[in-house]
Amino acid sequence: MSITAGSFAVVVVPAAVVLLSTGFVPDLSQVVVQQSLISLLVLAVLGTALANILFNKLISLSSPVFAASVTYTIPLVALFWAWVDHEPLYPAQLAGGLIVLVGVYLTQKKPKKI
Numbered sequence: 001m002s003i004t005a006g007s008f009a010v011v012v013v014p015a016a017v018v019l020l021s022t023g024f025v026p027d028l029s030q031v032v033v034q035q036s037l038i039s040l041l042v043l044a045v046l047g048t049a050l051a052n053i054l055f056n057k058l059i060s061l062s063s064p065v066f067a068a069s070v071t072y073t074i075p076l077v078a079l080f081w082a083w084v085d086h087e088p089l090y091p092a093q094l095a096g097g098l099i100v101l102v103g104v105y106l107t108q109k110k111p112k113k114i
Contacts, residue, residue, distance in 0.1 A: 004052045072104065 027033045059067040075097055082089060 003056050004049065007052070008049065075100075 028037075055067065058070065079089070
């Protein structure tokens with residue numbers, strides 16, 4: 001919990017500076033902006049903070065290697081949601097994903113003993 005809180009505490013000040021420099025405050029009176037802000041807060045709390053806490057708990061219960069392997073499923077979940085939402089998938093995106101997977105394979109590959 002303290003690791004998650006610390007990582008978010010470091011980001012708060014720069015994020016606030018960026019937010020306040022965009023002219024966001026006058027738009028808060030609009031209902032659409034208020035509804036969007038509520039949705040953003042729900043995503044931030046459930047999608048980021050809670051996931052971060054659960055991930056750190058997973059690391060404490062298992063090993064960092066196992067926890068890191070769980071993160072490899074994120075692209076699969078993203079592809080699933082893109083499919084559900086009927087978003088197009090371009091060859092450049094597939095190529096980028098393949099490059100990432102090859103990089104992961106190469107970094108995890110154990111050297112051959114001679």
